[in-house]
Amino acid sequence: MSLFKARDWWSAALGEGEEFDQGCLCVGNVDNSSTGHDKVVVGSYMGMLRVFSPHAKDKTSEGGQAEALLLEVQLQNAIIQVEVGKFVS
Secondary structure (H helix, E strand, O other): OOOOOOOOOOOOOOOOOOOOOOOOEEEEOOOOOOOOOOEEEEEOOOOEEEEEOOOOOOOOOOOHHHHHEEEEEEOOOOOOOOOOOOOOO
């Protein structure tokens, strides 16, 4: 008997052949929205930067990833790490 139950809440399939590392993902309110909802930021070594606003899977819809994608940008250089926070001196 288990006390915990794991289930998929949200998922996204990223580009084929892209490489990622441990610093490639962060979660936070990157757009400073008034609602305070967190976004998922993913960067790859191929220079692809994506920002998702995840929401629970709806059993009737299959296009959840496209609706959750807020930003997708191809940069010239590799993305080594992404961070979210208050940067003060």
